Amino acid sequence: MMFKPLPFYIGLRYTRAKRRNHFISFISLTSMFGIALGVTALITVLSVMNGFEKELRERMLGMAPHVMVFAAGDRGMADWEVMAKLVRDTPTQVTGIAPYVQGQAMLTHRKRIKGTLFQGIDPAIESEVSQVGDNMKQGSLQDLQPGKFNVLLGQELAMAMGVVVGDKVTVVVPQANITPVGVLPRMKRMTVAGIFEVGMHEFDSSLVLMNIADAARLLRMPKAHVHGINIKITQMFDAPKVSRALVDELPIGYYIQDWTYRHANFFRAIKMEKTVMFVILSLIVGVAAFNIISTLVMVVTDKEADIAILRTLGATPNTIMAIFMVQGSLIGVFGTLLGLVGGVSLALNVETIIPSIEQAFNVQFLDSSVYYISDLPSELNWDDVRNIGILSLLLSLLATLYPARRAAKTQPAEALRYE
Known part of the structure; x- marks a missing residue:
């Protein structure tokens, strides 16, 4: 003892x-x-x-970018390739960059109407920043050819509208056309070329994807202009640090946001x-x-x-x-x-x-x-x-x-x- x-x-x-x-x-x-x-x-x-x-x-980040650079005003970026080169030359962890054009629209089919967010993408490089191509139920990103006015819909949105691949839908944007008979809403008939399901209600129920050239034409943006660029980095938790590193390099009139800010709530x-x-x-x-x-x-x-x-x-x-x-x-x-x-x-x-x-x-x-x-x-x-x-x-x-x-x-x- x-x-x-x-x-x-x-x-x-x-x-x-x-x-x-x-x-x-x-x-x-x-x-x-x-x-x-x-x-x-x-x-x-x-x-x-x-x-x-x-x-x-x-x-969520399979669809949403880690970092997003965008321009103030409706005209957007005049030359997104220059901005993309500036981002890549900055000592950051960038693994992918893709341009986008986006806006709000009303989607109609027969007697069904639903408010949506449409996004114009470049199908050739969108896979660098998004996983939507890996979550296609029908069709593919390559169906979004410029001038074809094809769209890809989320699974829930397609069910709510009662449409299948090959159906026609009307996209109405909140901009007006001035005609001899008065002011008319701007609209365009488009073809459903595919359906995706990413497993997030936010995207599956309200997102419409189309070719970036078709989206810019629908919004009557100047030629070769885009709203901004989406950036993907190696470590998602380093997004605030990458944003701070890039913000000093951006020209006047350009802004930056990362996913921790956009989805903070x-x-x-x-x-x-x-x-x-x-x-x-x-x-x-x-x-x-x-x-x-x-x-x-x-x-x-x-x-x-x-x-x-x-x-x-x-x-x-x-x-x-x-x-x-x-x-x-x-x-x-x-x-x-x-x-x-x-x-x-x-x-x-x-x-x-x-x-x-x-x-x-x-x-x-x-x-x-x-x-x-x-x-x-x-x-x-x-x-x-x-x-x-x-x-x-x-x-x-x-x-x-x-x-x-x-x-x-x-x-x-x-x-x-x-x-």
């Missing part, structure tokens, strides 16, 4: 089950599993939310949901910590005679306090370790566990006909694991303070009066 610290040795002895305190040991075990359950739930839920965020981010909402879930699930660990308090209070009451004897043998109040802090901390440490192992194991295998449960019970948690994501994604973040472990250990340690202080204040004479 001389090689073991006294508080640790006695605290470890008190943690073991005795014949007369099985109920206390049961509460200790319950507290330990409560902490393990809370830690496991926190790691798993946050990993799943990280997986959803990553999946949605990749799908969306990702801010996801971050807030993760924070709320972290707080809510942390309450499980908090409840288990309260169980540690009740366990130690009962142990202190049960061990008053032992405490008195230790005090008469020379143990200081700090030693008594350390004994019960050790006992409570051991519950927290073992519960946290068990939860970390269970949470990490579950988070790393949730993508295989959930399909097995679905197959075993013949259920489907995420129906592909209702949700855009049919599989439950998971991405384990080791920073989350570290923070959860620290939180659990801290709550367990704090839970030992009150019972330990109460034990330290035990008066030997009072405790031994009736012994």
Whole structure:
């Protein structure tokens, strides 16, 4: 015993089950599993939310550019190739550049009308900045030939309009034609050449793609003018840094935006949901910590005679306090370790566990006909694991303070009066 610290040795002895305190040991075990359950739930839920965020981010940025440079006014850029060369010459991580022309329009087919966002693209280089070519259900980007006035529609938009490949639709833009009979809205009959599905409601339900020359002609833009250029970079999270590097090189009248600014509200909402879930699930660990308090209070009451004897043998109040802090901390440490192992194991295998449960019970948690994501994604973040472990250990340690202080204040004479 001389090689073991006294508080640790006695605290470890008190943690073991005795014949007369099985109920206390049961509460200790319950507290330990409560902490393990809370830690496991926190790691798993946050990993799943990280997986959803990553999946949605990749799908969104599969269509939206990482960085966008555009010109002020309706005339747009006079020579986008010069701007593209300027961007490429800047020491950044640019991997793709493509021009665009975009605007709002009303899409009509028979008696159906829907507001849409149309975007003119160059089908030869659009794949450098967008994944729409990889998500075509029918047709291809090469069907958008200049002068043909073909369009590609999102899957949901095509269903809402009741059109299939080969049907004619009318595109009405919010600009007017002045004719001898008065002012008439500008419109153009176009042919549906293909249908795409990228898995994001924002694009599948309202986006219309056409050739960039046809879009510029529809808006009556000057020849060779575009609204801006879309830029794709190597690391999407470096978009703000790339934007700051480019902004000093841009001529007057040109502006730059990155995806973190354009979709800030969306990702801010996801971050807030993760924070709320972290707080809510942390309450499980908090409840288990309260169980540690009740366990130690009962142990202190049960061990008053032992405490008195230790005090008469020379143990200081700090030693008594350390004994019960050790006992409570051991519950927290073992519960946290068990939860970390269970949470990490579950988070790393949730993508295989959930399909097995679905197959075993013949259920489907995420129906592909209702949700855009049919599989439950998971991405384990080791920073989350570290923070959860620290939180659990801290709550367990704090839970030992009150019972330990109460034990330290035990008066030997009072405790031994009736012994």
